[in-house]
Amino acid sequence: MSTEVFDAIVIGAGHNGLVAANLLADEGWSVLVLEQAEKPGGAVRTEEVTEPGFRNDLCSAFFPLTAVSPVIRDLRLEDHGLRWRHAPEVLAHVLPDDRCAVLSHNIERTAASADEFAPGDGAAWKRLFAQWQEIREPLLDALFTPFPPVRPGLRLLRSTGTADALRLARMLTLPARRFGEELFDGEGARLLLAGNAAHSDLSVDNAGSAVFGWLLAMVGQDVGFPVPIGGAGELTAALVRRLTARGGEVRCSCPVTEVLVAGGRAMGVRDGDGDPIRARKAVLADLPAPTLYREMIAPEWLPSRLLDDLGRFQWDSATVKVDWALSGPVPWTAEAARGAGTIHLGTDLDGLSAFGGDLVRGRSPRDPFLLFGQMTTSDPDRSPPGTEAAWAYTHAPRGVMENRKVLNRQVARIEKTVEAHAPGFTDLILGRYVQGPLELAAHDPGLVGGAINNGTTAIHQQLFFRPIPGLGRADTPVDRLFLASSAAHPGGAVHGGPGANAARAALARAGRLGGGYAAVIRAANRAVYD
Structure with a gap:
């Protein structure tokens, strides 16, 4: 039997792998995507797991960064059937005393909600959003390109001026709690920032957490938290349709066991049947960094310092997620929560600090901070009329929720x-589907130990420290092998940045920069790892 040959092989059909494959196919490359799961999509999938007729997203559900990503925008997935919807309100943060801060598509509505907690905070929110509007495009270009983003960075500097650029840089280092306290007098606006920061694995008291809260809050104010009509899986389906229309191929239930290397160069892969598949130009890995370097590549091809640094790689916290089929809308006592797609629940600012502190100490928080999604409120196609497809997830310490009794206690919490905030909620439950770390990793092996971000978002593992100290780029020490997962800069969430960066690096390696490009990368790797 002859060996199959493609220009590029992509390991993993998560959204980053599919983005990379699409960009290579756009350049006329023959591309094969190999996925060990039965279906493509990784963490971007939708299934009927609770009750018939209820479409529940297995992991990713709302897509604010997808909506503003220049990578996704340029793919024009709407031409391949993707359609978006929005809930009446973007987000609500319900405090323990049932007061509610609202992030709305309408900035006047958001400002009015902030003013309910402290007069004047609405005007401060408008000023913050005006700053975002001024820097939006150059900032997004800088965010989704390899680090350091030289040309986008210069455009951002021209947009802000030196003084404001320094203030922006300072903001990027702040804890979310401190950032909110500097801008607002009341807890409402502060919670809109801090609650969004808690989407990451960082405590609101961690340095660098402010940027996550600010970015999600500003994007939410700008474009909302949209959802694909029919489920998150429709985003994956559009990526697959686009790829196959350009001649690319996706094979599921086809694991890769090894990246084949000769003379320091990636030559292809070996599949689960032991058969080699050759790559003429590149191998791209939409895999966790530890999986790629420890399981897929023989150690003699890797610098010893890289393997040593990998021993200090830090995963993000684990996740517990519950999906429900509900016989009716959630009966929130906070009226403003009823129309929100995303709801933050269970804690105020002090509770968020305590929640983060418990996770750092490896303790299961007794008062969990919840992210709650009302999917039928956002997209009526998700469940039968008059019902609701809903979910909630919370972060948990690693290595704890694998115990089923502990997991069940967390679900009860x-x-x-x-x-407590929607009396009668449990009476509405027709079915539930629980995913702890084991279940999450079962449907997407990239969610190692229930980590949904492919490594901590802490500042010591971001930018040129991601996934380990190096270049902040997709290139690896193996020539023509590229890291295309969210383990690489710019990290997690569904925006396609890591996949696009890997595809661009592969094209540059094979294109006009050719061997000179490879020589530069090898020299840089030696400087870092030797």
């Missing part, structure tokens, strides 16, 4: 928290 989650439902108790929702019931």
Whole structure:
């Protein structure tokens, strides 16, 4: 039997792998995507796991960064059937005393909500959003390109001026709690920032957490938290349709066991049947960095310092997620929460600090901070009329929720928290689907130990420290092998940045820069790892 040959092989059909494959196919490359799961999509999938007729997103559900990503925008997935919807309100943060801060598509509505907590905070929110509007485009260009983003960075500097650029840089280092306290007098606006920061694995008291809260809050104010009509899986389906229309191929239930290397160069892969598949130009890995370097490549091809640094790689915290099929809308006592797609629940600012502190100490928080999604409120196609497809997730310490009894106790805490703010909620439950770390990794092996971000978002593992100290780029020490997962800069969430960066690096390596490009990368790797 002859060996199959493609220009590029992509390991993993998560959204980053599919983005990379599409960009290579756009350049006329023959591309094969190999996925060990039965279906493509990784963490971007939708299934009927609770009750028939209820479409639940297995992991990713709302897509604010997808909506503003220049990478996704340039793919024009709407031409391949993707359609978006929005909930009436973007987000609500319900405090323990049932007060509610609202992030709305309408900035006047958001400002009015902030003013309910402290007069004047609405005007401060408008000023913050005006700053975002001024720097939006150069900032997004800088965010989704390899680090350091030289040309986008210069455009950003021209947009802000030196003084404001320094203030922006300072903001990027702040804890979310401190950032909110500097801008606002009341807890409402502060919570809109801090609650969004808690989407990451960082405590609101960690340096660098402010940027996550600010970015998600500003994007939410700008374009909302949209959802694909029919489920998150429709985003994956559009990526696959676009790829196959350009001649690319996706093979599922086809694991890769090894990256084949000769003379320091990636030559292809070996599949689960032991058969080699050759890559003429590049191998791109949409895999966690530890999986790629420890399981897929023989150690003699890797610098010893890289393997040593990999021993200090830090995963993000684990996740517990519950999906429900509900017989009716959630009966929130906070009226403003009823129309929100995303709801933050269970804690105020002090509670967010305590929650983050418990996770750092490896303790399961007794009062979990919940992210709650009302999917039928956002997209009526998700469940039968008059019902609701909903979910909630919370972060948990690693290595704890694999115990089923502990996991069940956490699920009980989650439902108790929702019931406290929506009496009668549990009576509406027709079916539930629980995913702890083991279940998450079962449907997407990239979610190692229930980590949904492919490594901590802490500042010591971001930019040129991601996934380990190096270049902040997709290139690896193996020539023509590229890291295309969210383990690489710019990290997690569904925006396609890592996949696009890997595809661009592969094209540059094979294109006009040719061997000179490879020589530069090898020299840089030696400087870092030797």
